[in-house]
Amino acid sequence: MLNGLVAYLDSIRARDPAPRTRWEILLYPGLWAVGMHRVAHWLFEADLFFLARVVNHLSRFFTAIDIHPGAKIGRHLFIDHGFTVIGETADIGDNVTIYQCVTLGGTNPANGVPGKRHPTLCDNVIIGSGAQILGPIIVGPRARVGANAVVTDDVPEGATMIGLKARSTLVPAETWLKEFIPYGTPCQEPCEPAGGGRIEDLESQVATLQAQVAALLEAQASDVTPAVGARTRN
Known part of the structure; x- marks a missing residue:
């Protein structure tokens, strides 16, 4: 368990230049939100829904991050800052990065159908600040969603999505991505194809x-x- 925690802290440190030591990361609200969600999800899977909600509400009170106990989260999720909402049927893969004020929301909540209605984020996805990912869509591996984008359709693997409604820049991630790029969009490289x-x-x-x-x-x-x-x- 200790080795797993150290690996998690190191994965966050690799994506965030702010902390000087692992001890600082232990104070991150995103880390606490994910940790408390693990407990809430365990209670949810055991059909202890009320207790799961209690843990969920405590986590939201202390971290300003609302993760429904039913959401499935993979390894090394990094939520940088708060005011993020993750819905019940959301499914998040490994090494996903989510910045502040992001919503993984559902569509048509008035129809009373409890099926899959929230997004699925595959491995190594980056979601920029203020982005809204809505509906039972799939965001492919290594895809990037730019700040304040609204995504309602499936995102291809490695694509970068920008705008409202979000559109792909048609720049494959592997053409400019080295290791990790903050906020889901390149800051110095062009977002449009240069040869067009x-x-x-x-x-x-x-x-x-x-x-x-x-x-x-x-x-x-x-x-x-x-x-x-x-x-x-x-």
């Missing part, structure tokens, strides 16, 4: 618009000048 010619297309459109505006101004000036001359002769 999009910048050239935009510059061409701007030049065309400028030429059209210049032609309209010239036509307007030529129409005004004869009228002014006619009034002067009168």
Whole structure:
């Protein structure tokens, strides 16, 4: 058990440059939330639903992270900061990183159907701050979801999702990912394919618009000048 805890702390330290020692990580609310969820999930699996909820509410009170006791969580989940919500039927793989204010939510809660209604995050997924992952979708291995993105469809393996509604940047993770990238999106590398010619297309459109505006101004000036001359002769 001690070796497992040390490996967990080291996995967090590899993804977060802030802590100087493992002792600091022991104070992280995300670590406590995951630890208390293990207890709550064990009680939930034993059909002790009320006690599971008690542990869940205590964890939410102290950590500002709400993980339903029914959610399934793999190894080395790192929740960086609080205000994260993980629904009952969510399934999280190994080495997943979730930043603050993320929701793994369900869809159509009014139909009363208790089946699978929350997302599945595969191994090594990174979810950026404020992202909303909604419905029984699958976020593929090594996928990245950018900050404040809203994802309602399956995410391919290695894809980077941005925007509202989220769209893939079509940049495979292996083309720029070395080991780990914070917040799910590259900060210095382009999010769009560099060889797509999009910048050239935009510059061409701007030049065309400028030429059209210049032609309209010239036509307007030529129409005004004869009228002014006619009034002067009168």
